[in-house]
Structure formats: structure tokens, C-alpha cells
Amino acid sequence: MTEMRTLKVALLGCGNVGAQVARILIEDADALAARTGARLELGGIAVRNVNAPRDVDLPQELFTTDADTLVKDADLVIELMGGIEPARTLILSALRNGACVVTGNKALLAQDGPTLYEEADKAGVQLSYEAAVAGAIPILRPIRDSLSGDRITRVLGIVNGTTNFILDQMDSTGAQFADALAEAQRLGYAEADPTADVEGHDAAAKAAILASLSFHTRFALENVHCEGITKVSAADIAAAKDAGFVIKLLAIAEKLTDAEGKEGVSVRVHPTLLPREHPLAAVRGAFNAVFVEAENAGELMFYGQGAGGTPTASAVLGDLVSAARRLVLGGPGRTETTTGHVPALPIDAAVTSYYIGLDVADQPGVLARIAQLFAEHGVSIEIMRQTIHRDAESKTESAELRIVTHRASEAALAATVEAVKGLDVINSVTSVLRVEGV
Amino acid sequence: MTEMRTLKVALLGCGNVGAQVARILIEDADALAARTGARLELGGIAVRNVNAPRDVDLPQELFTTDADTLVKDADLVIELMGGIEPARTLILSALRNGACVVTGNKALLAQDGPTLYEEADKAGVQLSYEAAVAGAIPILRPIRDSLSGDRITRVLGIVNGTTNFILDQMDSTGAQFADALAEAQRLGYAEADPTADVEGHDAAAKAAILASLSFHTRFALENVHCEGITKVSAADIAAAKDAGFVIKLLAIAEKLTDAEGKEGVSVRVHPTLLPREHPLAAVRGAFNAVFVEAENAGELMFYGQGAGGTPTASAVLGDLVSAARRLVLGGPGRTETTTGHVPALPIDAAVTSYYIGLDVADQPGVLARIAQLFAEHGVSIEIMRQTIHRDAESKTESAELRIVTHRASEAALAATVEAVKGLDVINSVTSVLRVEGV
Numbered sequence: 001m002t003e004m005r006t007l008k009v010a011l012l013g014c015g016n017v018g019a020q021v022a023r024i025l026i027e028d029a030d031a032l033a034a035r036t037g038a039r040l041e042l043g044g045i046a047v048r049n050v051n052a053p054r055d056v057d058l059p060q061e062l063f064t065t066d067a068d069t070l071v072k073d074a075d076l077v078i079e080l081m082g083g084i085e086p087a088r089t090l091i092l093s094a095l096r097n098g099a100c101v102v103t104g105n106k107a108l109l110a111q112d113g114p115t116l117y118e119e120a121d122k123a124g125v126q127l128s129y130e131a132a133v134a135g136a137i138p139i140l141r142p143i144r145d146s147l148s149g150d151r152i153t154r155v156l157g158i159v160n161g162t163t164n165f166i167l168d169q170m171d172s173t174g175a176q177f178a179d180a181l182a183e184a185q186r187l188g189y190a191e192a193d194p195t196a197d198v199e200g201h202d203a204a205a206k207a208a209i210l211a212s213l214s215f216h217t218r219f220a221l222e223n224v225h226c227e228g229i230t231k232v233s234a235a236d237i238a239a240a241k242d243a244g245f246v247i248k249l250l251a252i253a254e255k256l257t258d259a260e261g262k263e264g265v266s267v268r269v270h271p272t273l274l275p276r277e278h279p280l281a282a283v284r285g286a287f288n289a290v291f292v293e294a295e296n297a298g299e300l301m302f303y304g305q306g307a308g309g310t311p312t313a314s315a316v317l318g319d320l321v322s323a324a325r326r327l328v329l330g331g332p333g334r335t336e337t338t339t340g341h342v343p344a345l346p347i348d349a350a351v352t353s354y355y356i357g358l359d360v361a362d363q364p365g366v367l368a369r370i371a372q373l374f375a376e377h378g379v380s381i382e383i384m385r386q387t388i389h390r391d392a393e394s395k396t397e398s399a400e401l402r403i404v405t406h407r408a409s410e411a412a413l414a415a416t417v418e419a420v421k422g423l424d425v426i427n428s429v430t431s432v433l434r435v436e437g438v
Numbered sequence: 439m440t441e442m443r444t445l446k447v448a449l450l451g452c453g454n455v456g457a458q459v460a461r462i463l464i465e466d467a468d469a470l471a472a473r474t475g476a477r478l479e480l481g482g483i484a485v486r487n488v489n490a491p492r493d494v495d496l497p498q499e500l501f502t503t504d505a506d507t508l509v510k511d512a513d514l515v516i517e518l519m520g521g522i523e524p525a526r527t528l529i530l531s532a533l534r535n536g537a538c539v540v541t542g543n544k545a546l547l548a549q550d551g552p553t554l555y556e557e558a559d560k561a562g563v564q565l566s567y568e569a570a571v572a573g574a575i576p577i578l579r580p581i582r583d584s585l586s587g588d589r590i591t592r593v594l595g596i597v598n599g600t601t602n603f604i605l606d607q608m609d610s611t612g613a614q615f616a617d618a619l620a621e622a623q624r625l626g627y628a629e630a631d632p633t634a635d636v637e638g639h640d641a642a643a644k645a646a647i648l649a650s651l652s653f654h655t656r657f658a659l660e661n662v663h664c665e666g667i668t669k670v671s672a673a674d675i676a677a678a679k680d681a682g683f684v685i686k687l688l689a690i691a692e693k694l695t696d697a698e699g700k701e702g703v704s705v706r707v708h709p710t711l712l713p714r715e716h717p718l719a720a721v722r723g724a725f726n727a728v729f730v731e732a733e734n735a736g737e738l739m740f741y742g743q744g745a746g747g748t749p750t751a752s753a754v755l756g757d758l759v760s761a762a763r764r765l766v767l768g769g770p771g772r773t774e775t776t777t778g779h780v781p782a783l784p785i786d787a788a789v790t791s792y793y794i795g796l797d798v799a800d801q802p803g804v805l806a807r808i809a810q811l812f813a814e815h816g817v818s819i820e821i822m823r824q825t826i827h828r829d830a831e832s833k834t835e836s837a838e839l840r841i842v843t844h845r846a847s848e849a850a851l852a853a854t855v856e857a858v859k860g861l862d863v864i865n866s867v868t869s870v871l872r873v874e875g876v
Contacts (some may be wrong), residue, residue, distance in 0.1 A: 149473075149754070151466070235773065301739070314732060320587055
């Protein structure tokens with residue numbers, strides 16, 4: 001038996017994912033060697049404070065604050081520090097040294113991915129980042145490789161566990177957003193500063209990555225229209241529930257063709273109504289799922305744990321084993337193709353269905369006037385339902401009108417809503433939400 | 439711009455999948471070239487009868503009966519003839535010529551996979567077969583690559599659309615097996631001779647492939663314990679429904695550790711009760727889904743269309759593009775690892791929960807005697823429910839006893855059932871079904 005080659009692994013960062021990656025590298029060393037054909041030797045773990053407490057008991061001598069030296073000496077670099085710098089500089093330095101890089105840094109990829117991909121191409125090494133989207137769920141490799149002979153038309157993802165947990169709480173308990181957020185924070189599903197999650201920024205970074213791989217074109221964070229869940233009210237959820245829908249924060253990337261036949265991709269994150277029987281509607285709590293539609297494959301769904309140290313470490317290790325196998329067997333790094341050249345569309349060009357809640361005067365002819373206005377703006381109504389609330393004591397009446405439209409462009413919808421607001425029979429527009437899956 | 443290389447593709451077989459593969463190769467030639475870096479030229483389609491009617495209108499000059507010559511001339515060979523011979527000889531010949539092979543032939547892989555894998559290894563070329571399991575769903579590549587740094591502990595798959603459709607019909611309409619089968623045949627979901635589907639043979643071949651990739655050990659068809667759905671009665675389905683379960687035909691591969699700590703893998707196909715809230719329970723009709731449990735990743739599910747010409751063609755094309763990219767970029771073929779060396783366990787060693795239906799005498803002490811007997815055989819009861827049926831006219835009474843056990847070995851369960859049959863208070867054992875997901 002020939003002696004097995006050793007590959008040096010540098011780990012940058014030792015948070016909840018990094019600590020589990022280090023544990024698995026040590027505990028499963030033999031199995032990993034059997035699968036890659038090389039021993040993966042953890043050369044060191046770069047951290048800011050070598051004495052900080054860790055989730056896992058790891059040999060103290062592995063820790064160092066000198067990330068630069070660690071990277072210079074490595075065949076494989078795992079970056080799990082997060083943030084833009086120094087992660088960006090360290091990854092570029094690793095790639096230039098000919099090391100393969102595995103990262104879970106969605107913010108960096110969404111902001112400056114192209115620079116990293118080009119550097120990896122130039123060096124002929126592999127840059128992989130399965131852990132950056134939907135934690136443990138194998139989604140990037142299936143999109144990049146398994147569906148490489150197909151044309152993806154649409155991706156709908158529940159890719160943020162925090163917001164999914166909050167919306168799920170609101171749906172099942174009737175809680176308001178603030179109370180559900182507090183509960184999520186108490187249980188550790190939301191951070192003290194929840195902005196990145198609840199404002200949709202985290203999901204937007206993942207949407208940019210999913211769109212780039214799905215449509216063979218590099219999309220950046222600025223191409224993603226982003227709305228969070230802070231304005232979703234208990235009343236919205238209740239009304240959606242009543243109409244057979246559930247509200248989810250979706251990352252959406254879909255190909256659209258305009259009237260002249262020009263193709264573009266709409267990439268966006270926003271609260272979305274889904275029919276309760278849609279496969280994504282059943283994705284509860286901190287779980288993630290990505291629903292993919294392709295011309296030939298039809299509908300596919302990938303489901304699993306979207307966060308957590310151990311699940312996300314599984315995705316990191318999968319990338320690491322793949323990169324190590326390639327180093328052992330030889331051959332160039334695998335990169336995604338970028339020959340799609342489809343433009344990112346502004347949110348105005350997005351086409352979807354809408355749910356509109358209106359507080360209207362209860363008088364004859366109101367429905368007809370509103371329906372007429374929608375028709376004039378080219379927005380076709382699928383469902384219109386009026387509920388009259390009678391207050392027995394004050395003897396006042398109010399009417400609530402709920403409309404679900406057929407698919408229409410955002411621009412047409414926005415113009416319709418503006419016009420509706422101008423009607424004297426309208427007290428207020430209580431909600432405008434997008435609908436998918438109908 | 440340098441001139442693009444051309445790769446010659448030989449297609450063997452032109453059934454419903456083959457015809458779609460040919461169509462896509464022709465229609466999407468430019469997109470496929472952009473993604474692979476080479477033009478994929480369909481050199482010919484080998485069929486038995488060049489004048490047979492096809493699902494798709496294809497250039498007549500592509501058809502040939504001379505598969506040998508076609509294969510000799512090809513860089514990439516797609517085998518979609520099915521059956522053992524001549525598919526086996528043609529694939530081996532292609533691999534020896536240095537061609538990459540893509541196949542969807544589960545029967546051949548399950549029966550003689552190791553011969554093919556070894557030939558591919560020897561020639562340093564790629565043999566891929568994503569289309570062989572669960573049609574369009576990317577499942578083999580995620581198991582082989584994405585989860586390569588994790589330890590899979592269990593795979594549960596709904597991998598046969600015909601039986602899933604039949605069981606779904608029985609569940610929703612209360613139909614007997616024979617009637618649901620007739621309906622499936624009428625709608626084209628079941629073949630005139632449904633044996634391979636309803637007896638579980640098709641699912642067993644897929645179980646062997648899933649087990650081999652999941653546990654890094656080559657399992658053959660003879661390692662798979664196989665029971666079909668022909669004995670599942672409307673009464674079984676009704677009783678399962680009443681208890682909150684649904685009956686699915688599952689392909690199962692799971693790692694077990696015996697009392698001495700020795701590891702083995704149980705690979706089996708049988709009708710299985712699943713709680714209605716289990717993610718697999720919602721997989722309806724002709725859809726497929728594979729549920730994977732891994733030590734670090736936790737629970738994952740992959741869902742999509744399990745059959746059909748166009749969806750399955752998507753999986754074939756994904757493999758083809760991957761193989762073509764490798765030929766363009768250079769580097770050795772990717773094969774699965776077989777360093778697991780875990781033994782296949784006989785069905786007696788399988789450990790699961792059971793549902794047992796008993797027709798018993800309605801007299802005091804019966805429940806206690808049965809419970810005592812279970813305990814003596816080391817099988818622990820989780821739920822025991824008795825229903826008394828009183829026939830008003832004949833004034834007779836019968837008692838139906840339904841038991842769900844905790845996890846126990848097949849051997850212990852079989853011994854328990856034998857002993858129960860010997861009790862004088864037992865009229866008959868009406869059903870014994872395995873339960874997963876509790």
C-alpha cells in the first residue's frame with residue numbers, strides 16, 4: 001500500500017459552525033481520509049481571541065491569531081469568519097497561493113463574488129460555498145451540476161430560518177410581529193440585533209447566489225429587490241389564513257420574458273402568500289426549503305435544516321471532501337458557467353399575483369367601481385370577497401374587501417393601488433401582499 | 439475566439455426518455471455548448487426498428503440498428519435501452535473505448551453494477567446514472583458529493599410512482615388494490631404487466647443503488663429484502679388512516695449496530711406505515727421523494743417527478759453535461775468510494791416499529807395475556823387499542839385489537855406473532871405492517 005498524501009487544512013473562524021467543522025475533521029479523520037484518498041490535517045484555527053470559550057473542546061495548540069501564516073501554508077482553506085474583511089483578503093490570498101477555498105460567507109459572495117470567482121478561475125482552483133445558502137441542504141451543487149442540462153425557470157426559497165420561525169409563530173398563535181420576534185430571541189432563533197434577518201438582507205444575499213447559479217449570470221446584491229417582514233401584521237396573517245394562504249418570506253429568482261420577447265431575471269425577497277397546499281407552505285420553524293422549477297425536470301424541492309453549527313458543518317465538509325478529491329486526482333477546479341448574460345430586472349418588471357385588503361364604504365356599487373378600476377389598469381381580478389362588520393353597540397358598519405388578482409406586473413399593480421386610493425369610497429388600503437404558487 | 443471542440447454523442451434507445459433526450463440535444467444545442475465548452479453532436483440513435491413511431495419528431499437519418507459502430511465512434515454514450523443485454527455489452531465496450539457513459543438502467547446497475555464501475559475506474563472515465571433513481575430528482579449526486587463529509591444513517595425513499603399512485607388511490611377512495619391497479623393502468627401510470635412495480639422489484643433495484651452510494655459499499659439486488667404492495671388491503675389502509683398513518687411503499691437503507699457494536703446495513707423494500715405528519719406522507723400520486731438522515735446534516739428531503747420522459751431526460755442531460763465538462767477540462771472521472779465495507783444484514787436483523795391487527799375473542803383478560811406475550815419476547819408495546827363490533831341482529835360480538843410496537847428486531851417480532859397465533863383467544867392475525875417515522 002502506498003503512503004497516503006497529507007493535505008493541510010486551515011480553518012478561519014471558530015464560531016458555532018467552525019467549531020463543529022474542527023470537531024468533525026478530528027473525530028472523523030479516518031473516514032474522511034478513506035473518502036478523499038488523503039489525510040486532511042487541521043493545521044490550525046485562526047481566531048481573534050485564542051482564549052475565548054468554544055462550543056466544542058478543541059486542542060488549545062490549534063488556535064492562532066496569525067491567519068496570514070496559516071493560509072500561506074494550506075492546501076485547503078475553510079473561511080467561516082463572516083463579514084467582508086479580513087475574510088476577503090484572506091480568501092484572495094489563499095486562491096493566489098493555489099489553495100482550494102470553502103466558504104459559507106454569503107454576504108461576501110453577494111457583495112464581491114465575481115472578484116473571488118475570477119481569482120479562482122485564474123488559479124485553476126476550486127471555490128465552493130454550499131454552506132452559504134440553506135445550511136445543510138445540498139442545493140447549490142444540484143443547481144450547478146444536476147440541472148446543468150436543463151433550463152431553470154424559477155426558484156422559490158425559504159432560506160432564512162429566523163423569519164420563518166417568526167412567521168410560523170404568528171400563524172399558529174396569532175401573535176403580532178414584535179411578540180413573535182421577542183419569542184424567537186428568547187429561544188435563540190433570532191439575534192439581539194435581528195435587522196439582517198427580519199429586514200430580509202440575509203435572504204437577499206442568498207437570492208443573489210441562487211439566481212447567479214440558476215441563470216448562469218452573475219447577480220449582485222444591488223440586483224435584489226428586498227422587503228423584510230417587519231410590516232407583516234397579525235391581521236395580514238389572519239386574513240391570509242382565512243383565505244387558505246400562509247405568509248412566508250421567499251427569496252425568488254425567476255426568468256421573465258417581456259412583450260418583445262426579451263428575457264430578464266427578477267430577483268427579489270418579500271413576504272409572499274402561498275396556498276396552504278403548496279409544498280413550501282408546510283416548511284415550519286427553523287427549517288429551510290428551496291423549490292426549483294425547470295423546463296424539463298418540472299417541480300423539485302430540497303428540504304432540510306437551514307442553520308445550526310452541525311448541519312451547516314455538513315455542507316462545509318461536503319465541499320472540503322470534493323475539493324480534496326480533486327487535489328488528489330488532479331484536474332481543474334469546477335466553476336459555474338456565466339454564459340447566460342440575462343439582465344436583472346427592476347422590481348417594476350416583476351410579474352406575480354397580489355392580495356389586496358381594502359377598508360371600503362358599505363354602499364351599493366362600490367365593488368363594481370373597484371373592479372372597473374382594476375380592469376382599466378389591466379389587472380385582472382381572480383377572487384373578490386367582501387365581509388361586512390356590524391358593530392351592534394355603535395350601530396356602525398364597515399366593509400372589508402379582499403382581492404386576489406391574476407398575474408400582473410408590479411408597475412400595473414402599483415398604478416392600480418394608487419388609483420384605488422383616490423376613490424372616495426375607499427377608507428384605506430390595509431395591505432398589499434404578493435402571492436406565489438397559485 | 440478559439441474554435442469549439444465537438445464531442446460525439448451516441449444515444450442507445452429511443453423510448454419516452456430517449457426521445458426527449460434527443461429532442462433536447464438538438465433544440466438546446468447552443469445552451470449546452472455554452473455550458474460545457476464543447477458542441478455535443480448527436481451522432482446517431484440506435485434502435486431495434488428504425489421505422490417505429492416516436493414520441494418526438496426526429497431526423498430519420500439519425501436512426502440506426504448498428505449500435506456497435508455508433509458506440510465505437512462516440513465520446514459520450516447515453517444508454518436508455520433498459521434490460522440487461524445488449525445494454526451491458528455496449529456499455530462495457532464504450533467504457534473500454536474511453537467514452538463516458540450515462541445510463542438510467544437501474545436493473546443492470548443493481549444486478550451487475552460492480553463490473554461496470556470497475557471498468558469505468560480502469561479506463562479513468564465517468565459512468566453516471568442519476569436518471570436510474572427517482573427520475574428528475576437530483577439525489578445520487580447530493581448523496582455522493584454533497585454529503586461526502588457526513589455519515590448517512592438512513593435513507594427512506596418513495597421511488598416508485600406506480601405503487602405510490604395506487605396506494606394514494608386506495609387511501610383517498612377506499613378502493614381495493616385490484617381496483618386501484620386497474621385505474622392506474624387505465625390512466626397509464628401502470629403497465630399492462632405491473633409485476634416489476636407492484637412486487638417492489640423496481641424499488642429494490644433503486645434501494646440497492648441508494649444503499650451503495652450512502653454507505654460507500656456495493657450492495658446488490660440479492661442484498662435487498664423485497665415485499666410488494668399486492669397484499670395491502672383496503673382494510674389495512676383504513677385501519678392505518680384511522681390511527682393517523684398512511685401506507686407507502688418505501689425503499690429503506692439504514693445503518694444498524696448490533697449488541698456487540700458491529701455495524702451493518704439493512705436494505706429493504708416493503709409497505710410501511712408513516713405518520714400523516716411525516717414529510718414523506720404528503721408525497722402524492724406519481725411524485726417521488728427521498729428522505730435522508732445524516733449524523734451532522736440531520737433530516738433532508740428531495741422531492742420531484744420520479745418518472746416521465748421529459749423529467750428523466752433532465753437527469754440524463756445533467757450527467758451528460760458534467761461528463762462533457764470533464765472531457766473538455768481534463769481530469770479523471772469521478773467515481774463513488776467503496777471504502778465503507780459494511781455488511782448487508784438479513785431481514786431478520788432489521789429493527790423497526792410494527793403495526794399488528796388482531797381479531798380476538800371479546801373476553802376479560804385477553805389484553806393482559808397478549809401484552810404479557812409481547813413482553814416475554816422483548817417487544818415493547820407503544821399503543822394498544824381495542825374496538826368491539828356488536829352485530830345487533832346476530833347478537834354476536836367480535837373484538838379488533840390494534841397494536842403499534844416500539845422498535846424491535848424482525849426476528850423478535852416474527853417470534854412474537856407466531857406465539858400470538860398460538861393463543862386460544864386469537865381468531866386471526868389480520869395484518870402485520872412495519873412502521874417508520876415515529
